Structures are given as structure tokens and as C-alpha cells.
Amino acid sequence: MSGSSASLQPPADAVKPVRHPDAPAPGDLLGAHYEHCFGCGPGQPHGLHLEARAGEGVALTAEFTVQPAHQGAPGLAHGGVLATALDETLGSLNWLLRTVAVTGRLETDYVRPVPVGTTLHLAAEVTAVAGRKIYSRAVGRLDGPDGPVAVRADALFVEVKVDHFIDHGRPEEIRAAMSDPDQVRRARAFEVNP
Numbered sequence: 001m002s003g004s005s006a007s008l009q010p011p012a013d014a015v016k017p018v019r020h021p022d023a024p025a026p027g028d029l030l031g032a033h034y035e036h037c038f039g040c041g042p043g044q045p046h047g048l049h050l051e052a053r054a055g056e057g058v059a060l061t062a063e064f065t066v067q068p069a070h071q072g073a074p075g076l077a078h079g080g081v082l083a084t085a086l087d088e089t090l091g092s093l094n095w096l097l098r099t100v101a102v103t104g105r106l107e108t109d110y111v112r113p114v115p116v117g118t119t120l121h122l123a124a125e126v127t128a129v130a131g132r133k134i135y136s137r138a139v140g141r142l143d144g145p146d147g148p149v150a151v152r153a154d155a156l157f158v159e160v161k162v163d164h165f166i167d168h169g170r171p172e173e174i175r176a177a178m179s180d181p182d183q184v185r186r187a188r189a190f191e192v193n194p
């Protein structure tokens with residue numbers, strides 16, 4: 001079962017997550033954090049184009065429709081693509097904390113196959129925070145927000161400085177992200193680690 005490994009159990013000194021006062025209002029779309037992100041970027045032709053919407057507290061919902069480009073077995077979503085959808089959904093939670101963080105660990109359960117053409121309805125929440133470590137979980141359902149569970153994940157994200165991307169990313173993409181005219185994406189990339 002996802003989340004069963006010791007490193008996904010919050011330590012005793014973990015605290016409840018605190019929604020940032022400037023987090024998007026419940027119901028608001030979060031938008032993409034980067035034009036070319038495979039998970040959420042509008043400029044990524046075969047990407048997931050996942051759309052996340054803020055919920056109450058440090059929780060959100062997201063939707064992703066499985067396209068023919070996302071197949072593994074004929075007519076079925078590739079498991080890695082489903083893990084990406086979970087990862088992207090969980091990663092989007094960090095915007096509600098106004099924290100930049102990257103996935104350290106992601107554990108997934110695949111419960112039901114997900115056919116091409118299906119819209120996966122995802123729901124995710126941060127469960128605990130301990131220093132730089134952010135613990136979260138997500139579930140993806142078929143046929144609607146209350147439909148049968150297809151996938152589940154537990155994750156540990158680790159807070160990083162923007163330098164993480166500048167030090168490790170390719171200069172051309174970093175430059176492009178820095179000059180992105182989209183103000184929301186720039187805010188998500190650069191205004192969270194003052």
C-alpha cells in the first residue's frame with residue numbers, strides 16, 4: 001500500500017500544514033507553473049494539461065483526461081503517466097503553502113486500469129509538515145469526484161530554494177522561464193522564496 005514505508009510517516013515533531021494567506025481562493029484554478037511542464041504546461045503538446053483547483057485548507061482537486069499519446073497497454077493509460085498526474089497534483093499543493101518543493105519520494109497504488117478518453121478526478125491534501133519536509137497524499141477516481149478509486153499516492157516533497165533549478169536546470173530554459181510574460185507563472189516560480 002502506498003505510504004507504508006517509514007520515510008513517508010511524519011515524525012513526532014511534524015505540524016499541521018498552514019494555508020498561506022495569499023493562496024488562491026477555494027474554487028480558483030491554479031494555472032500552470034511552467035509553460036513547458038509535462039504535467040500542467042499549456043505549451044506541451046503531449047503533456048497532461050492537468051488543471052488543478054484550490055480547495056479548502058491545504059487541499060485541491062485536479063482533472064486530467066487521458067489522451068492516445070498517454071497509452072501504455074493498448075487503450076489504457078501508462079502507469080508512469082498516471083504517476084506523473086499524481087506527482088503534478090501533489091506538487092501543486094505546495095503553491096497553497098507558497099513553498100517551492102520537489103518530489104523526494106512518491107509511492108503509488110494502481111487499483112483499476114484507466115482507459116484512454118477517461119477523465120481522472122484527483123484530490124490531494126498536505127497531511128503534515130516537518131521542517132523542509134512536506135507530507136501529502138492523493139487519490140484519482142474514474143467517472144467523477146466520487147467514482148471508483150483508480151490510483152492512490154503518498155509523497156514526501158522537500159522544500160528547495162529557487163537556486164535548485166538555476167543550479168541544475170539548463171540555462172536556456174531557465175532564461176525562458178525568467179522572462180515568461182505570464183505573471184502567475186513567474187510568481188509561482190520566483191516569489192515564493194524571498
Ligand SMILES: CCCCCCCCCCCCCCCC(=O)SCCNC(=O)CCNC(=O)[C@H](O)C(C)(C)COP(=O)(O)OP(=O)(O)OC[C@H]1O[C@@H](n2cnc3c(N)ncnc32)[C@H](O)[C@@H]1OP(=O)(O)O
Pocket residue numbers: 007033034039087088091100101102103104105131132133156158160162165166174177178188189190
Ligand atoms: C528558475 C526557474 C524556477 C522554476 C520554479 C518552478 C517551481 C515549481 C517547480 C515544481 C515542479 C513540480 C513538478 C512536480 C514535482 C516534481 O516532479 S519535482 C522533480 C522530481 N524530483 C527531483 O528532481 C528531486 C531530486 N532530488 C533532489 O534534488 C534532492 O535529493 C532533494 C529532494 C532536494 C533533497 O536533497 P537536499 O536538499 O540535500 O536535502 P536532504 O538534506 O538530503 O533531505 C532533507 C530531508 O528530506 C529527507 N529526504 C530527502 N529525500 C528523501 C527521500 N527520497 N525519501 C525520504 N526522505 C527524503 C531527508 O532524509 C532529510 O530528512 P531530515 O534529515 O531533515 O529528517
